[in-house]
Amino acid sequence: MSWTEDLQLRDIDEAFAIEHDCKMGGCPGVLRSTRAELIRRGARKGVELTPDSYLDEVEKIMACPACGGPMMTFEIEESQLEAFQGGMP
Numbered sequence: 001m002s003w004t005e006d007l008q009l010r011d012i013d014e015a016f017a018i019e020h021d022c023k024m025g026g027c028p029g030v031l032r033s034t035r036a037e038l039i040r041r042g043a044r045k046g047v048e049l050t051p052d053s054y055l056d057e058v059e060k061i062m063a064c065p066a067c068g069g070p071m072m073t074f075e076i077e078e079s080q081l082e083a084f085q086g087g088m089p
């Protein structure tokens with residue numbers, strides 16, 4: 001079982017971004033999205049994602065911004081949103 005089948009959106013803090021990388025070799029396509037952004041992205045595609053959705057379900061709706069190809073969940077990292085919440089330097 002891959003880790004994306006074992007992790008639900010609810011497990012990811014809203015302050016973190018999920019990074020998806022393009023599966024095509026050599027394509028630079030990368031997307032970073034928060035949980036809320038992923039749920040909105042699903043809604044636009046007619047896929048209802050909820051906090052109970054697993055990351056592998058999320059992965060299926062992702063399309064590379066550069067080539068339109070499939071993407072894979074790469075990692076979860078602290079979102080840059082936090083910088084905004086903390087105010088300008």
Ligand SMILES: [Zn+2]
Pocket residue numbers: 022023024027028029064065066067068069
């Ligand atoms: Zn791509």
